Every structure is written in structure tokens, then in C-alpha cells.
Amino acid sequence: MKDNKSVMTVVVVVLAIIVIWILYSILGGSGTDSTPPAVTNNGGTSEAAGTTGTGYERTATGAVIVHYYTNQGFVPKDITISKGESVHFVNDSSLALNISPADTVNQPYATFDQTKSIGKGQSYDYNFTTAGSYTYYDLNNKEHTGSVTVK
Numbered sequence: 001m002k003d004n005k006s007v008m009t010v011v012v013v014v015l016a017i018i019v020i021w022i023l024y025s026i027l028g029g030s031g032t033d034s035t036p037p038a039v040t041n042n043g044g045t046s047e048a049a050g051t052t053g054t055g056y057e058r059t060a061t062g063a064v065i066v067h068y069y070t071n072q073g074f075v076p077k078d079i080t081i082s083k084g085e086s087v088h089f090v091n092d093s094s095l096a097l098n099i100s101p102a103d104t105v106n107q108p109y110a111t112f113d114q115t116k117s118i119g120k121g122q123s124y125d126y127n128f129t130t131a132g133s134y135t136y137y138d139l140n141n142k143e144h145t146g147s148v149t150v151k
Contacts, residue, residue: 068092073144080149086127087148091118098139099124109134 065085068075071093081087091097096117103109108130117140118124128134128150138144 066090067146069097069138069144071095073138073141074146077145078147078149080151081128083131083150084127084129085150086125089124089126091120091122091124094120095138096140097122097124099126099136100139102135102137102145108132112136114139 065079065081066088067079067090069089069091079087089097089099096119097114098117099112099114101109101112104113109132112126112128112134114124128148131150134148134150136146136148
């Protein structure tokens with residue numbers, strides 16, 4: 001009987017260690033670096049992408065621009081990028097965000113259309129491959145407008 005208790009104790013301890021290890025791995029303690037890529041905002045300081053910002057930020061390579069949406073709308077309202085760059089719209093508000101182009105007929109502007117709303121902390125990406133001015137608004141909050149000028 002004493003041997004059965006010892007075996008059961010060992011089995012319980014091993015199972016507990018396995019469960020703790022699995023939870024640790026799932027919750028981000030796996031030892032891998034999960035820090036978002038560094039970006040440089042228009043003020044010249046560097047911070048991690050996805051962190052709250054006061055405006056848009058450009059990654060070190062210049063290929064992705066992070067643009068924030070707040071409860072007051074897009075910050076800043078208008079941005080300028082180079083042809084071929086992508087904009088990473090981050091919803092940093094308590095509101096749902098659904099970007100819709102002001103021009104839904106003419107190409108390529110009509111393709112700049114988010115298919116569903118996103119919540120706080122989520123993002124929408126769009127690669128601008130054609131020069132022009134893309135005016136847009138939040139479909140859920142039509143007074144929140146902005147534009148991307150592509151050179």
C-alpha cells in the first residue's frame with residue numbers, strides 16, 4: 001500500500017510539472033522574443049510597433065507605416081508615404097474600426113476596403129502600390145476621416 005502511494009505521488013508531481021510547462025509555453029514564457037519590430041515615429045524616437053503612439057510611425061526599413069486610430073479618429077488625420085509601402089492601421093480606441101474608401105468606384109481606390117470591423121488592439125494592413133490620394137473614413141464612425149497620399 002505504501003508503494004502505491006509513492007507511485008501515485010510521483011505520477012501527480014510529473015503531471016503537475018507537465019501542465020505547468022505547457023501553460024508556461026502557451027502564455028509566452030517559452031523564451032522566444034515576442035517584442036514587436038522597432039519603428040521610428042515622425043518625431044524620430046524609436047519604440048515597439050503596436051505600442052500606443054501619437055501619430056504614425058515608420059519601421060526601420062520604411063516598408064510599413066503604423067497609423068493609429070483613437071477615440072478621436074485617425075492620428076494624424078493625413079499621412080504621406082511612398083509607392084509600395086504598407087500602412088498598418090492599429091485600433092487604439094474603445095470603438096470598432098472599419099476603414100472604407102471615400103471613392104468606392106474608381107480603381108485602385110475601391111480595393112482599399114476593410115471587410116469587417118476590428119476591435120481595440122487589432123489591426124488592418126493595406127499595401128499602396130499606386131500613387132494618388134486615398135481618402136477614407138471609419139464606416140462605424142463616419143465623422144472620423146483621413147487620407148493617405150502615395151508619392
